[in-house]
Amino acid sequence: MRDRQRSRRAGAVVLLGLPGSGKGTQAARLAAAFGVPALSTGEMLRCEVRDGTPIGQTVRHLIERGALVGDDLVGQILSARLRHSSCQTGCVLDGYPRTIAQARFLDRFLRNRGFRLPAVVYLDVNKEEVVARLSTRLECPECRRTYSMTDCGSGLCGSDGARLIHRADDDHRVINERFRLYEENTKPLLRYYAGARLYRIAATGAPDQVFGRLMEAVGHRYESGSGSILAERRVPGKVILTPATAG
Numbered sequence: 390m391r392d393r394q395r396s397r398r399a400g401a402v403v404l405l406g407l408p409g410s411g412k413g414t415q416a417a418r419l420a421a422a423f424g425v426p427a428l429s430t431g432e433m434l435r436c437e438v439r440d441g442t443p444i445g446q447t448v449r450h451l452i453e454r455g456a457l458v459g460d461d462l463v464g465q466i467l468s469a470r471l472r473h474s475s476c477q478t479g480c481v482l483d484g485y486p487r488t489i490a491q492a493r494f495l496d497r498f499l500r501n502r503g504f505r506l507p508a509v510v511y512l513d514v515n516k517e518e519v520v521a522r523l524s525t526r527l528e529c530p531e532c533r534r535t536y537s538m539t540d541c542g543s544g545l546c547g548s549d550g551a552r553l554i555h556r557a558d559d560d561h562r563v564i565n566e567r568f569r570l571y572e573e574n575t576k577p578l579l580r581y582y583a584g585a586r587l588y589r590i591a592a593t594g595a596p597d598q599v600f601g602r603l604m605e606a607v608g609h610r611y612e613s614g615s616g617s618i619l620a621e622r623r624v625p626g627k628v629i630l631t632p633a634t635a636g
């Protein structure tokens with residue numbers, strides 16, 4: 390009972406980082422380690438549309454008209470997901486919040502339900518490195534796993550065998566524009582979260598190294614009764630890891 394109470398308070402971990410910082414990959418790994426779902430706005434919206442829910446129909450109309458899906462609607466979808474039993478012990482959020490209004494909404498929602506406020510991790514990368522990585526990135530159209538051109542000779546997805554594709558929005562010009570927009574939106578968020586719950590980690594190096602830093606930063610939030618490695622990695626307070634020097 391006490392374990393359940395404690396894990397209930399784990400709450401959310403929010404991952405922020407430039408497109409191509411490996412956010413999606415790290416969110417999935419973190420979620421798997423903690424046994425909680427990884428939620429991304431894009432994926433949540435797609436689910437609603439696919440399932441034809443009333444919200445999904447509204448979203449579909451908005452997208453067809455080329456309109457943005459507003460904070461209110463995204464908030465409704467997110468809160469429905471967070472109420473789901475799979476999110477009882479927490480979740481990893483990738484791509485949400487994007488705005489201060491969304492960040493406030495999330496804080497309020499979690500606080501009202503007796504969860505801790507989210508820990509926020511900013512995955513810090515070197516822009517040039519990301520451009521190089523993204524422009525040589527391949528994606529599985531089925532499961533959306535990403536591969537680099539160098540480590541995928543077969544051109545097929547390792548999990549489902551689908552033929553990998555190079556996304557049009559992974560081109561230099563498009564990437565730079567996405568960076569500009571992302572930074573414009575993210576700076577206010579970093580200011581909002583500044584303080585004890587914001588962790589900044591170097592997202593350079595191998596995914597395993599990045600994941601290690603991520604666990605050092607937030608692993609303590611999800612100590613479980615199952616005797617996992619998490620307890621040993623407890624780090625009190627804020628951790629700032631300076632970026633590794635570029636090779």
Ligand SMILES: [Zn+2]
Binds near residue numbers: 547550
């Ligand atoms: Zn796949």
